[in-house]
Amino acid sequence: MSTLGQLVLSGIFLGGIYALMSMGLTLVFGVLRVVNFAHGEFLMVAMYGAWAITFYLGLNPYIAAIAVVPAMFLFGALVHRVMIAPALDKPHLVVVFATMGLSIFMQNVALMAMTADLWDVPPMFARSVTIGPFYFKAELLIGFAVTIVCTILLQWLIRATYLGKAIRATVQDGEAAMLMGVPIPRIFLITFAGGSALVGIAACVMMPLFSVFPTVGLNFVLIAFVIVVLGGMGSIEGALLGGICIGVVQSLSGYYVAPAYGQMFYFILFLLVMIFRPNGFLGQKGAANIGINE
Amino acid sequence: MTALLTLDKVSRRFDALWAVRDVNLTVEKGELLGLIGPNGAGKSTLFNLIAGALLPSGGEIVFDGQNVTTWKSHQIARIGIARTFQIPKPYRQLSVVENVMLTAFQHNHAVRAARELAVRSLNDVGLQDYVDAPVTTLTVGLLKRLEVARALALQPKLVLFDEIMAGLTPTEVGVMTKFIAELPARGITVVWVEHVLHAIMRTATRIVVLNRGELIANGKPADIAKDPAVIKAYLGEELSLA
Amino acid sequence: MMPRRGSRVSVFELALLAVFGVLAIAVLPPTMQDIAVLTFLWAGLALAWNLAGGYAGLISFGHAAFFGIGAYASTILFVNLGLTPWIGIWIGGLIAGAAGAILAVICARLRGPFFILSTLAASEVVRIAALNWATLTGGPEGLSIPPVPGLANMVFASKDAYVIMMLVFLVAVFAFTKWLEGSRYGYYLFAVRDDADAASAAGVNPLLVRTVAMALSAGITGIGGSLFAQYFLYLDPTFMISPELSFQFALLAAVGGLGSAVGPVLGSFLITPMSELLRAYLGNHAAGLHLVIYSGLLIVVMLYFPGGIAGALARLSGGRGKR
Secondary structure (H helix, E strand, O other): OHHHHHHHHHHHHHHHHHHHHHHHHHHHHHHHOOOOOOHHHHHHHHHHHHHHHHHHHOOOHHHHHHHHHHHHHHHHHHHHHHHHHHHOOOOHHHHHHHHHHHHHHHHHHHHHHHOOOOEOOOOOOOOOEEEOOEEEOHHHHHHHHHHHHHHHHHHHHHHHOHHHHHHHHHHHOHHHHHHOOOOHHHHHHHHHHHHHHHHHHHHHHHOOOOOEOOOHHHHHHHHHHHHHHHHOOOOHHHHHHHHHHHHHHHHHHHHHOOHHHHHHHHHHHHHHHHHHOOOOOOOOOOHHHOOOOO | OOOOEEEEEEEEEEOOEEEEEEEEEEEOOOOEEEEEOOOOOOHHHHHHHHHOOOOOOEEEEEEOOEEOOOOOHHHHHHOOEEEOOOOOOOOOOOEHHHHHHHHHOOOOOOHHHHHHHHHHHHHHOOOHHHOOOEHHHOOHHHHHHHHHHHHHOOOOOEEEEEOOOOOOOHHHHHHHHHHHHOOHHHOOEEEEEOOOHHHHHHHOOEEEEEEOOEEEEEEOHHHHHHOHHHHHHHHOOOOOOO | OOOOOOOOOOHHHHHHHHHHHHHHHHOOOHHHHHHHHHHHHHHHHHHHHHHHHHHOOOOOOOOHHHHHHHHHHHHHHHHHHOOOHHHHHHHHHHHHHHHHHHHHHHOOOOOHHHHHHHHHHHHHHHHHHHHHOHHHHOHHHOEEOOOOOEOOOOEOOOHHHHHHHHHHHHHHHHHHHHHHHHOHHHHHHHHHHHOHHHHHHOOOOHHHHHHHHHHHHHHHHHHHHHHHHHHHOEEOHHHHOOHHHHHHHHHHHHHHOOOOOHHHHHHHHHHHHHHHHHHHHHOOOOOOHHHHHHHHHHHHHHHHOOOHHHHHHHHHOOOOOOO
């Protein structure tokens, strides 16, 4: 039974990291009402950044965050300015196709620049951490700890600051928020850039655990979408909950069922959620009806 | 003579709030029924219940002998109830005439026949100069007329108007009022939800008043205008409405 | 933003297609004929995608699943049961169409990005199933069609025959699309796309309209998949049911111009040859460059010409009163 415990716990920890990776997506989803199909590529680019700083400067990915996170914030702001903001008042498909195009663009620029090879950072800890009958990689625990810290900070930000209130207002009713004097364009920019920065943090804790290659984003973006949908659009706690669910599902199904089918499980889970609870566990009612009748 | 439309103890709640409660209403053929009430009275809810856009939480709706309580809006339209939208909802990528053809198709499957009916409908409401124009070139006033044209192209037995006067200039209100007043003579029964009171009080054959989800008055416009309960609901003090 | 709609294929359009067909057969060397085959096929598939995405407003990034279902169905029937593909492609189309209808019903309440993501997820489920159900689909090794030429086998020795086959497919889909545009059902599609509530109030059942649109789109895509199988003679799930392929259908239609019949055709005629040539000349030196150009083009077109090439052309030619 300790196998089960091991699987569930590692699933929880990994799921937390998945959640961290998805928090930016859910915020962008909730505030701007757009899906950034290039989300996975943001992660990829941040991972390459973390890797490069580790490789060329002899540091480690955690320290690299000092540079990666602000860089991702600026990158997100740039993408928002150039691509997202102009597309917001156009038909929905413009943003969809533009971000899809960006996704492919970034994948292939990475392919040209870095080749298709997998790059890793050298392990930082000699052995795993033992907790009772279980053992975990230290990097996994650190990643989970970072997730919890970020979740708490984000929650504080959203509950206690004006920015957070403005974000919540925009999620609930953008028009009303605007009429109340909330500077919507700036909120959009900060949310998008902030989401990008969050991805940067996630990349730095993921780099010790995963290899980076040009299409690594594809694996993770689909997971991120499932998490966002499960947890409810715009909900940070929802993303954490959803992430942990997915982590556990993946961990268990990878072991007890053929690994190949493992991926299929969370797609089916996604579809089931879409059919029966499209607003997710913690999302707001009616969220799934956005799109055409905004 | 059986009524065209009957509402029997119709109610609708949203969580704990009863937006419409135990409304009993009959509409005879050829009537021009006005539905008024202060803000938040539940007029929109009642309207959408009749139009099939909302499902009643209780009660029954019978139209032309058929129990349509659980019917969806497209089924309601097919049985002969047309509706307009308070904020016009045109098909933005189609032309004006194409917008009307959609409704005309209901009883005229051939494209040419539908187009002919659509053009006649547009002439009827005074939009003959805009037949092939993109619908995005129309102003609010003209879009409201388009709503009416679309509704009429359904060749309906009953038309539901949802605050059709909102946003119109006084001249436009006059023109629209006259138009609506003539509909019963053409065999079209009218149920009209409206805020612009002077228009509706002068044209309706009967008025019902809704307040906090309940029907508080039902009678001729002149009587309604003097009804103390109605005045209180609207103004909280004694003032004449007419 | 929309070019003029008409219900009949104009003589000009037919002449243009005929010219392309003749050119493709007579003038092009066999290596180029491959490009022509793909250009015509993808044009037909982009048109099929457009039925759902452009006309009905159901943007799908999962159409490769229908492509694969059609291809595998007809191939399995041919290879295992000896059923001639001339019948098999229709069965494949029917199965794909049914799958499309099911998807539409499942996703009936979803809008915008939720719908798109669901199509992606559904397509991935199909791909993984195909990859692992080896007894049926041959799994990752794929299925091969024996390269035995013969009319009954729908396998041809000369490229000319394939060029004609794909051109016929394109013309058929194009004619169908044009007819649909001008028909009552076409109007219902546009109305449901532009405002489903208003369409409901007009007596149109949005769920039914969307389901039929998806079924038609999926069915035609399935037939295209079968035709591709007969040309390529090899199927494997990683390519046939990939998100990349799904995206390609959408891309061709979007760049060419959604909401019109001519748009997806223009999109394919412009992008497919460019993409194939880029891949051939640059593929080895700079893997990924052709996609960089491709996607860069998409971004630019989307931001500055949301009506696609067709929309831009319509505006240039005096935009007859349209925005």
